[in-house]
Amino acid sequence: MRHCVLVTGGAGYIGSHTLVELLSNEIEVIVVDNFCNSSKEALRRVEEITKKSIKLYPYDCCDKELLEEVFRQNTFDAVIHFAGYKAVGESVRVPLKYFRNNLISTLNLLELSEKYQVKNFIFSSSATVYGVPKTVPVSEESEIFAMSPYGQSKCMIEQMLTSFSKAHSDWNIAILRYFNPIGAHPSGKIGEEPRGIPNNLLPYITQVAIGKLPYLTVFGKDYPTEDGTCIRDYIHVCDLACGHLLALRKLYTNCGRVVYNLGTGKGYSVLEVIHAFEEASGLKIPYQIGPRREGDVPQNFASVEKAKKELNFVAKYDLHQMCEDAWRWQQKNPKGYQEE
Ligand SMILES: NC(=O)c1ccc[n+]([C@@H]2O[C@H](COP(=O)([O-])OP(=O)(O)OC[C@H]3O[C@@H](n4cnc5c(N)ncnc54)[C@H](O)[C@@H]3O)[C@@H](O)[C@H]2O)c1
Incomplete structure (x- = not known):
């Protein structure tokens, strides 16, 4: 049977790489993305890599009337919902922006999935829902306790999905809690394109490496880690x-x-990542030690047993390859998806 999937936020970092995976496995896709944190060029490059075409609706998932057009005009059997805001720090400053976008988009999608009987739903959750883990590795059974509005929005959506699933036993819902995605497609054609100063470690390192930023600040060197x-x-x-x-x-x-x-399932320290990147790129990354960043937990890594057992999921790439691919993407696209 031929499958077709609605992918919200498909032009984003994780969405675009997932499109490649789906299209390469003969799954058709329809993308909804309002490009608030991405560019159309990402989709063009996915088409270039896969030699398949993507049907795009440049809509905001918070606009239910527009979103309903997508459900009315197409037949698909699953939704993968990536669309949302993701910057933890910004969510502390403007929490309502995060609650509105992340919650309303999901509510709209669920209501429309219910109306149009699309019974398979995948949601992008995050390791941030584990807050300050009491023990590591964290398993899916660990307590959920988010500290930022961003994390709280993920917890609330998880609860929404759980209640919805209790009321609809014939619905299938996967909540995927991502740890820290880094790297890029090995082709160097798609990758992460942070707007402004990167919030995450590896994009920061690659921008230092390319000379866009002068040095990296390591937030804290007095954590109870090696x-x-x-x-x-x-x-x-x-x-x-x-x-x-x-x-x-x-x-x-x-x-x-x-x-x-x-x-x-494996944890790496900030310094280990810096050294792995230096090895992969042959460059020296200037860094200085700064104070701890509020809200950072000393360590968090996943128990991956459940995904291994039930999904047959085992990560193939090691840290060296992650760094190599991130560096290739950065070098080939010093201005991200913008034309030179
Ligand atoms: N990247 C990470 O480190 C990380 C970790 C854990 C969870 N997640 C979650 O995974 C998902 C994807 O993350 P990403 O890194 O690819 O982010 P991203 O910002 O690159 O992608 C999100 C995409 O959604 C789009 N979008 C946002 N709000 C929208 C709306 N209302 N309507 C339509 N499109 C909208 C953006 O334009 C963007 O293309 C997010 O939900 C994020 O919270 C990301």
């Missing part, structure tokens, strides 16, 4: 994309509501 810097679970964005394909296949078996961590 080298004193924070430890995170970094996962190659192409592995993450593959996780969506596997989750989709799981939904097609009528599994009900499922929750999976998507990470590698």
